[in-house]
Amino acid sequence: MPTLVMKFGGTSVANLDRIRRAAKRVGVEVAKGYDVIVIVSAMSGKTNELVGWVNETSPLFDAREYDAVVSSGENVTAGLMALTLQEMDIPARSWQGWQVPVKTTSAHGQARIEEIPTDNINAKFGEGMKVAVVAGFQGISPEGRITTLGRGGSDTTAVAFAAAFDAERCDIYTDVDGIYTTDPRICTKARKLDKIAFEEMLELASLGAKVLQTRSVEMAMRYKVKLRVLSSFEEQSDEAGTLVCDEDEIMESNVVAGVAYSRDEAQMTLLSVADRPGIAATIFGKLSDAGVNVDMIVQDISEEGRTNMTFSLPNDQVARAEMAMNELKGKELNYDHLQVEADVAKVSVVGIGMRSQSGVAAKMFKVLSDEGVNIKVITTSEIKISVLVDRKYMELAVQALHDAFELDKAA
Amino acid sequence: MPTLVMKFGGTSVANLDRIRRAAKRVGVEVAKGYDVIVIVSAMSGKTNELVGWVNETSPLFDAREYDAVVSSGENVTAGLMALTLQEMDIPARSWQGWQVPVKTTSAHGQARIEEIPTDNINAKFGEGMKVAVVAGFQGISPEGRITTLGRGGSDTTAVAFAAAFDAERCDIYTDVDGIYTTDPRICTKARKLDKIAFEEMLELASLGAKVLQTRSVEMAMRYKVKLRVLSSFEEQSDEAGTLVCDEDEIMESNVVAGVAYSRDEAQMTLLSVADRPGIAATIFGKLSDAGVNVDMIVQDISEEGRTNMTFSLPNDQVARAEMAMNELKGKELNYDHLQVEADVAKVSVVGIGMRSQSGVAAKMFKVLSDEGVNIKVITTSEIKISVLVDRKYMELAVQALHDAFELDKAA
Numbered sequence: 001m002p003t004l005v006m007k008f009g010g011t012s013v014a015n016l017d018r019i020r021r022a023a024k025r026v027g028v029e030v031a032k033g034y035d036v037i038v039i040v041s042a043m044s045g046k047t048n049e050l051v052g053w054v055n056e057t058s059p060l061f062d063a064r065e066y067d068a069v070v071s072s073g074e075n076v077t078a079g080l081m082a083l084t085l086q087e088m089d090i091p092a093r094s095w096q097g098w099q100v101p102v103k104t105t106s107a108h109g110q111a112r113i114e115e116i117p118t119d120n121i122n123a124k125f126g127e128g129m130k131v132a133v134v135a136g137f138q139g140i141s142p143e144g145r146i147t148t149l150g151r152g153g154s155d156t157t158a159v160a161f162a163a164a165f166d167a168e169r170c171d172i173y174t175d176v177d178g179i180y181t182t183d184p185r186i187c188t189k190a191r192k193l194d195k196i197a198f199e200e201m202l203e204l205a206s207l208g209a210k211v212l213q214t215r216s217v218e219m220a221m222r223y224k225v226k227l228r229v230l231s232s233f234e235e236q237s238d239e240a241g242t243l244v245c246d247e248d249e250i251m252e253s254n255v256v257a258g259v260a261y262s263r264d265e266a267q268m269t270l271l272s273v274a275d276r277p278g279i280a281a282t283i284f285g286k287l288s289d290a291g292v293n294v295d296m297i298v299q300d301i302s303e304e305g306r307t308n309m310t311f312s313l314p315n316d317q318v319a320r321a322e323m324a325m326n327e328l329k330g331k332e333l334n335y336d337h338l339q340v341e342a343d344v345a346k347v348s349v350v351g352i353g354m355r356s357q358s359g360v361a362a363k364m365f366k367v368l369s370d371e372g373v374n375i376k377v378i379t380t381s382e383i384k385i386s387v388l389v390d391r392k393y394m395e396l397a398v399q400a401l402h403d404a405f406e407l408d409k410a411a
Numbered sequence: 412m413p414t415l416v417m418k419f420g421g422t423s424v425a426n427l428d429r430i431r432r433a434a435k436r437v438g439v440e441v442a443k444g445y446d447v448i449v450i451v452s453a454m455s456g457k458t459n460e461l462v463g464w465v466n467e468t469s470p471l472f473d474a475r476e477y478d479a480v481v482s483s484g485e486n487v488t489a490g491l492m493a494l495t496l497q498e499m500d501i502p503a504r505s506w507q508g509w510q511v512p513v514k515t516t517s518a519h520g521q522a523r524i525e526e527i528p529t530d531n532i533n534a535k536f537g538e539g540m541k542v543a544v545v546a547g548f549q550g551i552s553p554e555g556r557i558t559t560l561g562r563g564g565s566d567t568t569a570v571a572f573a574a575a576f577d578a579e580r581c582d583i584y585t586d587v588d589g590i591y592t593t594d595p596r597i598c599t600k601a602r603k604l605d606k607i608a609f610e611e612m613l614e615l616a617s618l619g620a621k622v623l624q625t626r627s628v629e630m631a632m633r634y635k636v637k638l639r640v641l642s643s644f645e646e647q648s649d650e651a652g653t654l655v656c657d658e659d660e661i662m663e664s665n666v667v668a669g670v671a672y673s674r675d676e677a678q679m680t681l682l683s684v685a686d687r688p689g690i691a692a693t694i695f696g697k698l699s700d701a702g703v704n705v706d707m708i709v710q711d712i713s714e715e716g717r718t719n720m721t722f723s724l725p726n727d728q729v730a731r732a733e734m735a736m737n738e739l740k741g742k743e744l745n746y747d748h749l750q751v752e753a754d755v756a757k758v759s760v761v762g763i764g765m766r767s768q769s770g771v772a773a774k775m776f777k778v779l780s781d782e783g784v785n786i787k788v789i790t791t792s793e794i795k796i797s798v799l800v801d802r803k804y805m806e807l808a809v810q811a812l813h814d815a816f817e818l819d820k821a822a
Binding site for chain 2: 016019050053054056057058061062064065066068069072073075076078079080082083084086087093094096098099144145146
């Protein structure tokens with residue numbers, strides 16, 4: 001029998017009605033002849049409740065106990081899903097991570113999956129079971145303790161099972177019906193993509209599209225697992241949603257696949273820094289130690305031994321970054337003052353077609369210039385160009401770029 | 412190090428504040444030099460929520476999935492308790508049933524504990540851990556699936572750990588401060604007992620005192636585990652609560668230890684049953700098949716080949732019992748009609764002193780007669796006399812018996 005992995009996120013199993021709805025989707029695939037592995041998240045809100053309790057109990061918690069507590073939400077959904085399927089006369093049973101066992105590293109709270117033995121579940125498929133329901137997001141460490149994979153870890157569980165069982169596809173059911181050229185809430189012309197390349201999805205995921213966990217896309221790319229993102233709230237055909245796949249499987253595509261944005265950015269500039277070798281290492285080493293996630297970095301041309309150093313970071317890390325820089329000032333670091341712009345946003349265009357077609361950056365800059373949007377910082381990669389702009393221009397920039405690259409039309 | 416088992420029920424761990432309070436009690440015992448094993452229930456209300464979901468999903472549920480779902484509540488409390496203890500600088504860790512492992516039978520939903528290996532937890536005690544927090548009510552079957560022990564199973568878990576680890580005592584923390592001579596809500600003169608014999612506790616537990624699970628008392632009696640029942644809501648001394656122990660450890664005791672009652676009883680009488688050999692087997696076999704828990708049974712003296720058969724049962728099983736009897740009527744069973752009295756209650760006096768002192772029954776009947784309480788049915792055992800009375804007389808009967816046997820005064 002071909003195997004299919006189906007993953008249902010928290011909103012797709014938020015209550016018993018939704019679990020029944022998800023189970024019906026599973027039934028459709030079973031009827032097609034698949035052996036199905038269902039990966040479930042906790043009912044939405046449950047994990048947050050558990051995390052809240054742990055944080056309130058112990059702000060600097062023992063991550064092993066955190067994992068023991070937080071993993072319980074998925075166990076509940078797995079059992080309820082198995083029961084729901086049984087009520088539909090579909091032979092099903094639940095597995096908790098340690099029962100499979102999903103072997104992970106000991107990095108509690110952010111463990112990595114090392115191995116998923118298939119014999120246990122395959123034996124049950126051999127006995128006539130049609131659906132294995134597996135609690136997502138969790139595993140067992142070499143020490144026999146429960147681990148969790150970190151937020152969004154159920155996506156990673158799903159992809160790992162698809163790879164281990166050589167599944168035909170891994171369907172990720174969520175509350176949106178696929179990957180869009182941009183956020184439909186910002187740009188009414190946003191169009192759902194039928195297919196998107198792993199690399200593009202990775203850039204979009206890390207830029208804030210929030211549909212798929214970055215790690216799960218990386219793993220899917222490495223093991224060539226076909227990922228499909230689709231809605232659990234609509235009737236679905238075989239062609240529904242968006243297929244995330246190898247670029248070889250995409251015959252035609254626009255140069256730019258999508259426009260992404262990240263709203264809550266801030267920009268900091270150290271003015272008139274004494275420029276000497278190792279100065280960047282000093283600044284960004286300190287920021288890293290302080291837990292600040294620096295994104296874009298620009299260093300001005302040095303004049304008279306002094307330069308300006310600009311970088312972007314998440315808005316809610318500004319206070320931490322300021323404190324770190326103040327600690328350096330007058331000691332390892334000599335600068336005039338620190339300038340903070342908290343109201344900036346990042347807008348990016350992403351597309352594997354950019355590899356073979358030049359002029360995308362120039363076009364992007366011209367479009368923004370024509371709209372009167374000032375570009376503060378630029379970074380580029382092989383398949384992405386990102387710019388930092390004043391936040392008030394963010395929607396305008398996204399819409400103008402979406403129009404200019406004609407993303408509302410399929411290739 | 413001597414070992415102590417401390418069990419906290421659902422109301423004692425109902426929220427983070429109460430868990431902290433319970434943890435402080437644990438800290439007191441750790442400071443005395445004990446290695447402590449803490450058994451926790453789910454936060455109150457959690458198990459009911461989970462059971463509700465299972466029932467709604469699948470009325471005739473797969474008990475293996477029921478167990479997988481329902482056991483999660485205890486896992487949450489165990490982790491939170493371990494974290495709370497760690498915050499108090501007490502080395503602690505949590506264990507789920509399968510991690511110990513608590514080996515049980517495969518009778519899901521009502522499994523029996525078969526073995527609790529001690530090496531795993533003792534090794535950690537050897538490394539300096541002071542408290543092992545164990546999720547109560549659960550274990551693992553020979554097939555590797557999660558089992559639960561049935562309602563009140565955390566008491567049984569606690570006693571089983573006390574037996575396996577040869578603990579000095581098993582303290583059951585609950586929302587009452589001990590075992591009383593009778594229910595203080597009914598009789599203001601009710602007195603807390605310092606000690607009570609296992610046998611007495613068993614009779615009181617099964618008669619509805621509801622403080623300790625019958626099975627846990629049976630197990631404590633078999634393995635000679637000293638059980639102490641005390642409140643988690645009060646400051647406690649070493650002599651607090653009630654010690655449930657072997658009768659040899661009780662030097663002086665009243666002839667009657669307590670007066671118990673059960674409010675929701677019903678009485679059914681089959682009038683003018685054709686009396687022939689095997690008639691009782693027919694009636695009570697049928698009732699048993701129908702899931703009716705018959706308690707007291709009285710058969711009148713036969714006259715002219717016909718007799719009346721009276722029995723008591725829980726009030727909410729009357730409809731089921733009537734249906735069962737109607738199915739027999741005119742076939743295996745010949746009777747005139749069925750008379751139901753739904754408003755009856757059972758009142759019992761219990762005491763190991765009754766073994767050596769006669770006249771307790773006579774005194775009981777006289778007290779009730781003096782108060783004008785008519786006795787409908789009587790049953791006796793070596794240490795218990797129970798009577799069925801009209802429910803409206805129940806409180807009066809309890810109070811009169813409590814007075815007559817002077818239970819407000821210690822022996």
